[in-house]
Amino acid sequence: MKSLRCFLSPAIVLAIAIVGGAVSPAAGQAMQGSVIAIIDMTKIAQGSKAAKHIRQQSDAHKKKLIADAKAAEDSLRKEGQELKRQRAILSPEAFAKKRREFDRKAAETQRRLVDRERELKTAFEGARRQVFKEIVSIMGVLQQKMGFNIVLRRKQVEFYSPKSLDITDSVVAELNKRLTKVSVKMPK
Numbered sequence: 536m537k538s539l540r541c542f543l544s545p546a547i548v549l550a551i552a553i554v555g556g557a558v559s560p561a562a563g564q565a566m567q568g569s570v571i572a573i574i575d576m577t578k579i580a581q582g583s584k585a586a587k588h589i590r591q592q593s594d595a596h597k598k599k600l601i602a603d604a605k606a607a608e609d610s611l612r613k614e615g616q617e618l619k620r621q622r623a624i625l626s627p628e629a630f631a632k633k634r635r636e637f638d639r640k641a642a643e644t645q646r647r648l649v650d651r652e653r654e655l656k657t658a659f660e661g662a663r664r665q666v667f668k669e670i671v672s673i674m675g676v677l678q679q680k681m682g683f684n685i686v687l688r689r690k691q692v693e694f695y696s697p698k699s700l701d702i703t704d705s706v707v708a709e710l711n712k713r714l715t716k717v718s719v720k721m722p723k
């Protein structure tokens with residue numbers, strides 16, 4: 536599974552609007568100065584206990600899915616080889632019927648594996664959204680304390696930014712206090 540950063544990018548813009556109070560000034564009001572904070576989503580994905588927990592679960596489920604796919608492939612391969620051996624002794628109609636059954640079984644197996652993969656992806660996206668909601672909440676608290684009104688991703692300011700603008704360590708520390716484990720809700 537990809538790290539948190541892949542789905543958080545567009546969401547950061549939403550969080551900025553929510554947390555930073557992105558409101559256009561009314562007519563005649565002076566625009567408030569920008570106070571920028573920087574966040575490194577990759578570092579959060581690597582350093583937070585919740586993201587690590589999600590990754591561990593993901594790895595375990597991927598390994599099981601891969602093992603199940605290999606077992607299904609091996610079973611189908613053996614069945615296909617047996618069907619080839621029977622071709623010489625079966626009538627054309629009987630062979631065609633067995634071939635159709637084999638093709639149906641292979642297609643159903645493939646469909647089942649693809650469905651499981653999609654279900655896994657959906658379950659893990661839900662867990663990552665739970666972490667992101669907590670990050671947004673933490674950024675709201677930090678915004679109140681620190682007074683920033685714009686949050687930029689580290690990738691957006693790669694060349695230069697003072698360390699004092701980076702809130703990543705604070706977010707990770709608070710996230711690790713609030714959310715250490717996220718159970719991925721797997722479909723039945």
